[in-house]
Amino acid sequence: MSFYRIGVDVGGTNTDAAILDITAYDEPGRGVLASHKAPTTPDITSGIEAAIEAVLKASKVDQTRVSSVTIGTTHFINALVEADSRRLDRVAVVRLCGPFTRQIPPFSDFPVGLRSILDGGSYYLPGGFEIDGRSIAPLDHEQITAATKAIVAAGIRAVAIIGVFSPLDYEGSNEADCERLILSHAPGLQVACSNNIGPIGFMERENATILNAAILNTAHKVTKGFKRAMCRLGLTCPLFLSQNDGTIIDVDTAAEYPIKTFASGPTNSMIGAAFLAGLDTGKQPNDTASDSNGCPQEPQVLVVDIGGTTTDVCALLPSGFPRPAPGFVEVGGVRTAFSIPEVASIGLGGGSLVEQDPCSLQDFTVGPTSVGHAIQREALVFGGRTLTATDIVVAAAKVKLGDETLVQSVPRSTIQKAQQQIKKKLEIVIDAMKVSQAPVHVLLVGGGAMLAPPVLEGVEKCIHPIHEGAANAVGAAIAKVSGQVDVVEIISGRSEDSVLAEARQKAIDLAVQNGAAPNDVRIVEVNKMPLQYTNQSAVRIQIKAVGKPAIPKGLVGSSTVSIDLNGEYQNGDEGSKVKVSNALESTIRPSLKISLETYRPHVRNRVWSLSEVDLQLISTGCGALGTGGGGPTHYEYLKCLIALRSHGPGSLKVISPDHLQDSDSVCIGAMYGSPSVINERIASGDEIPLAVESMRKVLGEKRFQAIMPGEIGGGNGMSAFPTSAALGLPIVDADPMGRAYPTLYHTTFSIYGYPSVPAVLTDARGNVAVIMNSETPQRLETMMRTAAVELGLSCGVALTPRSGLEVRSHGIPNTISLAWYIGRSVHLARQRKTSYVDAIFDVCPGKLLFTGKIVDVHRFIGRGYTLGAVLIGPDTNDESETTPKGNQRQDQGSASHVYIPFQNEYLYAALSDPEASEQSQKVLCTVPDLISILGQDGEAIGSQDLRYGLHVSVIAMPAHPLWKTEKALKIGGPEGFGLKMPPCGIDDTFAQSRSVVEEYDYNP
Known part of the structure; x- marks a missing residue:
């Protein structure tokens, strides 16, 4: 007995439909009975109806045996990309966060116009979780009720609920309980909860939840229109929408999570291409090749979808699904985190x-x-x-x-x-x-x-493949149902295998619950990411299970599509598009509005007042100086922008170390903990100021004269800036590392015998831990880590203050200036469309070690850090606009790859063979010299963001002479990281960075 599936893909120009016989997938035609291309109509629904009607007529099937219809549509994402306010609602954001997250309010990185359409206010309420599952604070029903009344009074129709670490709330009870209480007082509100929308990464998940909430009203109308079309066609089978990751969700779920369908178009094409080529049968004409040693080597499969205007290319995983895009993606200029395929166009x-x-x-x-x-x-x-x-x-x-x-x-x-x-x-x-x-x-x-x-x-x-022109509709028709798990597990007293087995079963159960046939579900993706800085073994686990949609029991003559005609989406024009002119104007990229050729920082009387442009440039430079560590700069950059806009122009001031008096007291502030927590349980903004003030009280100081970052590399290079504005302290253009390093004893002050205690840690609740003494700097690190775990692995830290004389004698000078010059060179190269590598070396000494593509990455946890290595192969892309001209790479000789181990930061770079065998390695550079990996846009890539396929440039810059003494090399050189190799620096002689204060000072 035959059953059929219909797939529909709605594009900007055409709406494609295909009907398949699911019992004939193994036949040469792959079960495709008919396909049709109809013009996409303004109301979408009538075009879908026409396309389905055409394939039903052409195939002459018994439509009571159609087991499912799946639709992929661009309607929802177009509303956001076009900032069409007809289809978007203002959104009130409810954060379940306790005292945390206030340092970066909602909508902070939204484009100007889109924020003006969507921003419906923010509410910070008790709730949320710590990384180990402890509750931050129980829900407060009275506060939720008060917030609901305020939302209704403001005329807001949509709400986004985001709880700290809500992906760890397996039952989703925290956000769900809040939602139920809100709806009990205001049943007409549209509510979106974040725990079903995105993974860990608070801002990206919140942004995605806001976008989802904004489109909910439209999604309900559109999906009702789809249901109505099914009725008019006489189809009684289940209706699905295709998701971004190549799987499907039922129409009612899609109405609640329309953001999950945003990128379904390209995904449908990729899935359809794989199916039509027979990649799921094992009979496709893909002969297994052999590597250089004669071992079998499975080919990698790429789908190239060539349309009328663009060509989209995506790599297929062994599972047959498209390779997902890494990290975050931007939708309508908004940084989000949800699974979409990585597509090059x-x-x-x-x-x-x-x-x-x-x-x-x-x-x-x-x-x-x-x-x-x-x-x-x-x-x-x-x-x-x-x-x-x-x-x-x-x-x-x-x-x-x-x-x-x-x-x-x-x-x-x-x-x-x-x-x-x-x-x-x-x-x-x-x-x-x-x-x-x-x-x-x-x-x-x-x-x-x-x-x-x-x-x-x-x-x-x-x-x-056969039917190549209908691959998108075929992909929709054959898409599978998924169940996904994304959790952080503390593996304490349990075996990792048992934890993984439990997560696998949960994913399988979710797939069946979502409509997959129980006997067909399989695990297609397992990712494990160990977390840093935890005394307990903690790991993030991501698992996906997929299966074919189950054929509904009693399909013939039954009605499985429920239709509520109230508020029915009418076929017809939605009215004139209402678009905001500055919809996609960025609020976080000020350099796009100016010419960096003529830009001058504001320096008066040897005081540099940072602007938004300066902050953007420093952020890019800090990334390069992070040498793989120091944490991502994006969140810290946002905090700095918010601080500057809140306190006003001139509130962030930088002074030269030479500006200090010998007796001046300079505090040192930073964030301390795990980046996975710091980027989820966002700071309140009080942590570092509290640490600095606590240090002042411990020492009995009347006041500090300035503040200095704990390290210039990565996000920590900027984390103390907002504190300078809050406390009215200038920032010293120096730091005690000149780069990023993984521990507190990797500072020049520690190396050269200055006391490391007292040290202070704080959290947003006002808890303060003070360590007054430790037998060694290494023991201090262990004690700090223990306290940090208790405080939730996201802490403010204040280190022992240094005098003006000590800063000048053993601090690394002009490092904020160096970050600014590096950032300026990269952004200026973008404007000029020239090599950013050459541009960097125009402002600081260094060497290009290698240009190529990442071909292997592996990670594991050891000694409390993320350890691992990356292997970079030769790059055959000769069309790069950023190919260096004047600064050639290190001579490779017979070696063709570069191997770089890391302990958060990159430890050394060595030429090697493709297997990275130890005997083939020729070391090019080691710590303490700075090794950075830069992406094609010139931005640094941290060790946490390394992945297959990235085209990168590996550069090295010489460390400050304070790191080149015998005493310093024992800690900051290879020996300090357990490497049995001598230090190897690049030939370039260190040259101290120019000072922005000195170069641009204007003294009328």
Whole structure:
């Protein structure tokens, strides 16, 4: 007995539909009975209805045996990207956080116009969890009730609830209880809870929850319209929407979590391509290759979807799902964290214009400009006057399309050069998406797949699957149901295997609960990430289980789609689009509004008043000086922006160490703990000020004269800035590391015998831990860590103050200036479109060690830190705009890779063979010199963000001479990290950074 599935993919121009016989997947046609392409209609629903009606008619199936319909739509994401206020609601944000998170309020990094549409106020209430599962504070029903009344009084219709560490709340009770109480007082509100939307990473999860809440009203209307279309078509089967990760959710769940469908379009194409090529059967024409040792090597599969305007490329995991994008993604200019496929897009499609290169009259460019949906009116083969990529392949006799006689006059040289351009563009984007050195098989789909040549450099096999033009609709039809678990487990008294087994079963149970057939569910993804700075073994576990949708019992003649016609989404125009002109204007990238060529920092009478531009530049520079550690700079940068905007211009002042009197007392402030916690249980803003004030009381000081960062590398390079504004203290242009290091005893003051105690730790609740004595600096680190675990692994710290004389004699001077100069060089190179590597070395000494692509990363926990190594292979992309010209990489000799171990920070870089065998390694540079890995945009990549496939540049910069003495090298050199190798520095002689204060001082 046959059953059928219908898939629909709604694009900006066309709505595609396909119907498949699920009992015929093993047949040559893969069960595809019919497909149809209909114009996308303004109301969306009628276009979907027309496309489904067409495939039902063409296939002539018994539609009572249609087991499911799955729709992928761009309607929801378009409302956000276009900032269409017709379809967006203002959102009140309720944080369950206790005393935490106040230092970065909601909407802090939203674009200007989008925030003006969505910001409905914020409420900080008791609730949330610590990383170990302890409650921060119980819910307060009276406060929730008061907040609800205020929300209703303000005329807000949508609420986003975000609890600290809510992904650890397995039952979701904390946010769910809050939601129930809100709805008991205001049942008409639309409420979104964060624990089902995003993983750990408070701001990114909150942003995604806000966007989800903003579109809820529209989502309910649209999904009711979809249900109504099902009724009109006489379909009684379950209705699903496709998700960003290639799986599906039922229509009612999709109405509650529309953000999970935002990127479903590209995902449908990737899933469909894999299915049509037979990757799920094991019978596909993908011969197993062998590596250099003759061992079998499975090919990596990339999907290349060529449309009318763009080409999208994605790598498929062994599970057949697209590789997810790492870290965070931006949606409508908003930084979020939810699973979407990593897609590289270029301006190449069937409608791409073929034009003479203005720089070289002998060459031609193909794209990125395209005639788009007007191709049947504009292209030569259809009687138009525009030479397009489609005309080129028709003229080359590759395909038969339109009137071939209309392109006979295109010169042969033009055809050849345009084909070369198409080939080169595809080769570059394919190379960028490779995940390993294994052979590459490419699946070509989409209406423009005909553009691809039969042979591509670096590609072992090009495959055109059957029904390639309908891959997106097929992908929707065959998508599976998933169950996902993302938790942090404290493995105490339990085996890791038992913890993983429990999480696996939970994922399987969730998949079945979501509609998967119980006998078909399997685990397709298991990720383990050990957490730093915990005395107990803690690990973040991410598991995904998937299975085919279950066929509903008693399908024939039953009605499984529930329809509530109240508030029905009407077929018809939604009215004129209401768009805010500055919708996507960034609030956190001030350098985009100015020319860095002419920008001058504000320095008067040897005092540098930091601007928003300065903060952005310093943030980029701190990342490079972090050498893989110090924590991400984004959150600390936001805190600094907020502090500057709150306290006003001139509130963040930087002074030179030479400005200090010998007897001045300089406090040292920083954040201390695990980045995983610091980025989830966001600070209240009181932690470092409280630590500094507690230190002042312990020492009996009347006041401090200045504050200095605990390290210049990473986020900690800026973490003390807001405290300077709050306490009215200037920031000294110096620090005790000159980079990032993993422990408190990795400071120049500690190295050269200055006392390390007292030391103070605090939390947002006002708890203060003071360590008055320790037998060694190393023992102090152990004691601090123990206290930090009790305080929740996100603490403010104040270290023993230093006198002005001590800062000048044993501090690293001008490091804030150095961060500024490095950041300025990177952002200026972006504006000039020149090499950021060369630009960095124009302002500080250094050497480019390697340019390539990450091919392997592994991590584990040891001694309380994240340990691991990254292997970087050669980069074949010769089209990079940032390829260095004047500063060539280290001579590689016979070695082809670079191997870099890390203990939070990068420890050494060595040329090696592809296996990173110890005997092949030729050390290029070790600590204490600074080793940084930079991405293609010039921003540093921390050790926590390393992953396969990133194109990177490895640079080294010399450490300050204070780190090159015999005494310092025992702690800050290889010996201090247990490495049995001599220190190896780069040849460049250290040159102290210029001082922004001295260079730009204006003294009228």
